[in-house]
Amino acid sequence: MTDILIVDDEKDIRELISDILEDEGYSTRLAANSDEAMGQINTAPPGLLILDIWLKDSQMDGIDILKAVKRDNPEVPVVIISGHGNIEIAVAAIKQGAYDFIEKPFNIDQLLVVIRRAMEASRLRRENMQLKRRDGSQAQMLGEGAAFRSLKSQLDKVTKSNGRVMLTGPAGCGKEVAARYVHANSARADAPFVSVNCAAIEPERMEEVLFGRETPERGVEKGLLEQAHGGVIFFDEVGDMPLGTQSKILRVLVDQSFQRVGGVDKVRVDIRVISSSNRNLREAIDAGTFRQELYHRLNVVPIAMPTLEDRREDIPMLASHFIEEFNKSQGLPLRPLSDEAQALLQTMVWPGNVRQLKNVIERVLILGQGTGPITAADLPSSEAAPEEDRVILSSSLATLSLREARELFEREYLLTQINRFGGNISRTASFVGMERSALHRKLKSLGVVTTNKSGARVAQFEGAESEG
Numbered sequence: 001m002t003d004i005l006i007v008d009d010e011k012d013i014r015e016l017i018s019d020i021l022e023d024e025g026y027s028t029r030l031a032a033n034s035d036e037a038m039g040q041i042n043t044a045p046p047g048l049l050i051l052d053i054w055l056k057d058s059q060m061d062g063i064d065i066l067k068a069v070k071r072d073n074p075e076v077p078v079v080i081i082s083g084h085g086n087i088e089i090a091v092a093a094i095k096q097g098a099y100d101f102i103e104k105p106f107n108i109d110q111l112l113v114v115i116r117r118a119m120e121a122s123r124l125r126r127e128n129m130q131l132k133r134r135d136g137s138q139a140q141m142l143g144e145g146a147a148f149r150s151l152k153s154q155l156d157k158v159t160k161s162n163g164r165v166m167l168t169g170p171a172g173c174g175k176e177v178a179a180r181y182v183h184a185n186s187a188r189a190d191a192p193f194v195s196v197n198c199a200a201i202e203p204e205r206m207e208e209v210l211f212g213r214e215t216p217e218r219g220v221e222k223g224l225l226e227q228a229h230g231g232v233i234f235f236d237e238v239g240d241m242p243l244g245t246q247s248k249i250l251r252v253l254v255d256q257s258f259q260r261v262g263g264v265d266k267v268r269v270d271i272r273v274i275s276s277s278n279r280n281l282r283e284a285i286d287a288g289t290f291r292q293e294l295y296h297r298l299n300v301v302p303i304a305m306p307t308l309e310d311r312r313e314d315i316p317m318l319a320s321h322f323i324e325e326f327n328k329s330q331g332l333p334l335r336p337l338s339d340e341a342q343a344l345l346q347t348m349v350w351p352g353n354v355r356q357l358k359n360v361i362e363r364v365l366i367l368g369q370g371t372g373p374i375t376a377a378d379l380p381s382s383e384a385a386p387e388e389d390r391v392i393l394s395s396s397l398a399t400l401s402l403r404e405a406r407e408l409f410e411r412e413y414l415l416t417q418i419n420r421f422g423g424n425i426s427r428t429a430s431f432v433g434m435e436r437s438a439l440h441r442k443l444k445s446l447g448v449v450t451t452n453k454s455g456a457r458v459a460q461f462e463g464a465e466s467e468g
Contacts, residue, residue: 004115005029005046007037007065008081009056013104017050020108021115034060038068042268045073048118051098053082053089063096070097071220072229072268075125077118081106141181142321145313145422146457147306151178154303159185164253166298167276169305172355175276176236178305183232188272191231194224199240206245207261214263225258229269238275238298239284246291253297273298308350308357310453313422316342318354322361323374332365340376346420348379411446414439415459423450423457 004026008014011032018028029046031037033055040046049069053062060068066078080093083104090101099118102111141152158165159182167175176195183193201209212223225233235241241249252258253273257266275298284290308315319337326332337345350356364378400408414432421427429439443449443459450457 003027003029003044003047004050005031005037005040005048006050007031007034007055007062008050008052009033009054009058010052013052017111020112024112026115034058034065037065041069041073041076045076047076048115048122049076049078050115051078051080053080053093063092066093066096066098071265075122077122079111079114079118140321141177142317143311143314144317145311147310147422147453148314151303151306155181156185158182158301158303161301162272164272164298164300165274166300166302167274167305168302169276169278170307170351170353171278172353173305173307174354175278175305176234178303179232179234179274179276182274183234183272186232186272188231192228193232193234194228195234195236196224197236199237203242203245206242207248210245210249211258211260212263212267213261220260220263223260225252225269225271226267228271230271232272232274235273235275235298237277237279239277239279239281239290243289243291246294250291250294250297253294275299308353309419310458312346312420315345315357318357319345319361322358323365326362326365332362333368333371335365335368335371336373338373338375341374341379343420344376344379347416407446410442411448411461414443414446414448415461418448418450418457418459423459425450 004021006014006017006021006028007030008017009032014030014032018030021028029040031040035058037051038060041049051062051065055061062080062082066080069076069078074097077099078097080090080098080101081104082089082101093101099121100114102114141148141155143149143152155178165179165182167178169175179195180193183189196210198206208223210223210225212226213221215221235249248258252269256270257268259266281290281295281299285292285295316337319342323332323335323337327334345357345360352359360380363380364374368374368378414428417428417432418425421431425439426436429436432439434442447462448459449462450459452458
């Protein structure tokens with residue numbers, strides 16, 4: 001950013017500074033009073049601001065403008081110049097956030113040195129912030145199955161816009177990872193991503209946390225909305241946001257501005273909003289706990305997140321990724337997954353979704369012995385098996401006739417295998433050792449059909465078909 005805004009009521013001075021800076025390769029804009037200056041800043045914040053303290057025919061002096069810039073655009077360095085310089089003015093300017101103070105008549109070389117240093121300091125701050133944001137929580141979308149590809153296609157489309165996104169799905173299915181993916185692949189990738197866990201913040205503190213506050217004792221304390229300026233704010237479980245706060249957030253979405261708690265000045269923000277919920281917000285609207293207008297403002301682009309059971313094909317890849325992640329972050333053994341362990345993971349029930357899978361992998365690595373492959377016996381669902389190669393019947397199955405039990409077993413077995421392979425009948429037939437045509441006949445006799453769900457083929461039972 002080499003754009004510099006020069007604010008001085010003396011035309012000769014601002015044009016002289018402009019000519020010098022343009023000779024040095026900078027681009028410049030000029031303003032003669034506070035109205036012109038604030039108009040330029042609000043249109044597009046400059047890379048640096050050169051600001052005269054005393055401005056004729058202006059509603060605001062240089063210190064007032066400095067305060068406003070540091071409030072709304074804190075990343076913009078400000079160099080103060082004045083022909084009436086004294087130590088008190090310099091100290092006041094530095095206290096309000098000015099980078100440096102130069103007294104008129106100034107030395108050109110001195111001015112250029114200060115500007116270069118200010119621009120370099122600003123660049124280093126931006127790079128430091130970007131490095132801090134590139135931590136282990138950065139989005140990684142992993143998968144190959146049809147449900148995953150459908151989800152990723154939708155997310156890729158919304159990265160190209162500024163539209164508000166509502167992610168829905170049960171807990172643990174990766175809603176925050178999806179939100180971070182949208183941010184990381186958008187034009188706002190270098191700006192902040194701020195996550196707000198609406199369920200974890202006490203209702204009476206929600207407004208201070210979001211909007212910040214101003215007190216005589218502690219001055220300005222920025223809230224999460226202000227910290228997200230220029231980037232993305234993610235309202236996780238937005239259905240848990242208090243009703244009173246909902247109305248104020250609605251106003252922020254309309255005006256892109258707000259007041260801090262205890263403050264009087266309007267704080268302008270440029271943010272993109274992504275929300276998530278594992279609840280039915282339409283039911284919450286009917287119950288009077290969620291504002292309908294806010295729902296429509298947030299639900300511009302609704303995206304339903306698939307569950308882990310919708311993504312059984314992706315389970316081996318996700319599990320292997322978590323093994324590598326725990327090896328890097330905790331030094332846990334880098335153990336491969338055996339074929340039997342992969343198959344068992346793909347057939348397990350996952351009410352906690354991807355989060356539960358991650359927890360299971362961490363538990364296995366912590367409690368496991370050695371560095372050999374993870375086997376089916378290492379996984380939680382196999383802990384109750386008393387003997388190898390023995391199937392334990394449920395009480396309901398044990399009361400059935402052989403024909404009924406066999407039919408029930410075949411149905412559940414084939415349902416599990418088809419879903420494991422993402423609805424792919426050819427792969428299922430190959431694994432279970434049947435001809436494809438024979439498998440189709442068997443599925444028909446058992447009342448098993450495949451349908452589309454979350455972009456993938458899913459098998460389900462629809463009642464036994466007549467074989468006659």
